[in-house]
Amino acid sequence: MNLTEAYKRVRAYTELICQPLKTEDYVVQPVVDVSPPKWHLGHTTWFFETFVLKPYAFAYQEFAPAYNFVFNSYYETIGARVIRTDRGNLSRPGVNEIYKYRAYVDEAMMRLLGTEITEEIRDIVGLGLNHEQQHQELLFTDIKYILGHNPLFPAYSQDAIIKEYVKKEGKDGFIEMPEGIYKIGQTAEGFCFDNELGAHRVFLESYAIADQLVTNGEYLEFMNDGGYNDHRRWHAEGLDWVKKNDITAPMYWYKPDEAWHYYNLTGLVAINPDAAVCHISFYEAAAYAAWKGMRLATEFEWEAASKQFGWGQRWEWTNSAYLPYPGFKKAEGAVGEYNGKFMVNQMVLRGASVVTPPGHSRYTYRNFFHPYLRWQFTGIRLAK
Numbered sequence: 001m002n003l004t005e006a007y008k009r010v011r012a013y014t015e016l017i018c019q020p021l022k023t024e025d026y027v028v029q030p031v032v033d034v035s036p037p038k039w040h041l042g043h044t045t046w047f048f049e050t051f052v053l054k055p056y057a058f059a060y061q062e063f064a065p066a067y068n069f070v071f072n073s074y075y076e077t078i079g080a081r082v083i084r085t086d087r088g089n090l091s092r093p094g095v096n097e098i099y100k101y102r103a104y105v106d107e108a109m110m111r112l113l114g115t116e117i118t119e120e121i122r123d124i125v126g127l128g129l130n131h132e133q134q135h136q137e138l139l140f141t142d143i144k145y146i147l148g149h150n151p152l153f154p155a156y157s158q159d160a161i162i163k164e165y166v167k168k169e170g171k172d173g174f175i176e177m178p179e180g181i182y183k184i185g186q187t188a189e190g191f192c193f194d195n196e197l198g199a200h201r202v203f204l205e206s207y208a209i210a211d212q213l214v215t216n217g218e219y220l221e222f223m224n225d226g227g228y229n230d231h232r233r234w235h236a237e238g239l240d241w242v243k244k245n246d247i248t249a250p251m252y253w254y255k256p257d258e259a260w261h262y263y264n265l266t267g268l269v270a271i272n273p274d275a276a277v278c279h280i281s282f283y284e285a286a287a288y289a290a291w292k293g294m295r296l297a298t299e300f301e302w303e304a305a306s307k308q309f310g311w312g313q314r315w316e317w318t319n320s321a322y323l324p325y326p327g328f329k330k331a332e333g334a335v336g337e338y339n340g341k342f343m344v345n346q347m348v349l350r351g352a353s354v355v356t357p358p359g360h361s362r363y364t365y366r367n368f369f370h371p372y373l374r375w376q377f378t379g380i381r382l383a384k
Helices: 003-018 023-027 037-056 067-071 084-089 095-113 119-148 216-224 236-245 282-291 299-308
Strands: 174-177 180-184 200-204 207-210 261-264 267-270 315-321 347-351 367-369
Touching (some): 003 095, 023 119, 095 119, 174 299, 180 299, 216 282, 282 315, 299 315
Antiparallel strands (some): 180 200, 261 267
8 A cells, every 4th residue: 555545544544433423522531641532633633734744845834823732742842732631621623623624734745645755754654644543542542431431321333343352262271481582672674663663682581471361250250359459469559549549340340230331332231251351450450460370471571472372452461661672762853752751650561452443553562551541442461
């Protein structure tokens, strides 16, 4: 697929995700970690306008100069911006205006991509497309949070857009990995983020890693055994988080009667015990592993074994802090702010989830979140 077709496909998929929304859904920001859907639409468009069109497109005129303040996310190099907590306070620009903005930028991008472009432009467009795919995943997670915390539990869509992971029968074992030296990091051609670069070798002691994800039914056993109240299983910080926030179950689990239900994008449904547990914090994942007498894999153990088990249904917490690989270097300018400045106080997740866009997953991909976050489609794989 050439770059023009890839651009069209990615941009169209973002709008497809938003198609089932009501106008009011576009504006809501219940918590700081969730951005309004209309902000995602504007920000991903701003990225192409700021990093591609303004520096490279001849005689390009900004759609609205004030959008640089509204849709800049965290790029200090670019300048002042609306702080993250206030994104939901902006009733204007309206949803229709943001779609006009997208169309305006897309038209200019088509003109630019129709010319002979440099490798530098090609690289930044590739980054922009992968950036928008990250926001496509965030759109799903943020929409789910917006609707899943509405007391009416409205459905996003009744169509089977997201296929649940269900445990495979006859498989419930561990993959034995011998001690040895393993190559970690991205060496193949094609796109990757800068945090995947710096391929290096690591020595791993022998270990075993589960060939299946932990299911709802298995996690429910932990809950019924008093798992949330047993201090022996928890990091001190995790136990404080549980007590402070009165955590008793994964996010989106509700008990309207005698049985547990959970919210998925089709509404409130009964828990499927064979589906992989989802929306789990690192604290909960580590506590569950301790309750089982096991642990979470490091990100290096996960990557070394990843070709031997199926992944891609849940982002899987690892026991590794998000740190730079050897030789990591930030790019010059605003693009250098993309990953490096977040390498503190976060844990690495590996794999992909059911809402990761097609073609946007690699076994070297390093996702990262603070350990208390669970609005993302996160799950648990055990190691020992």
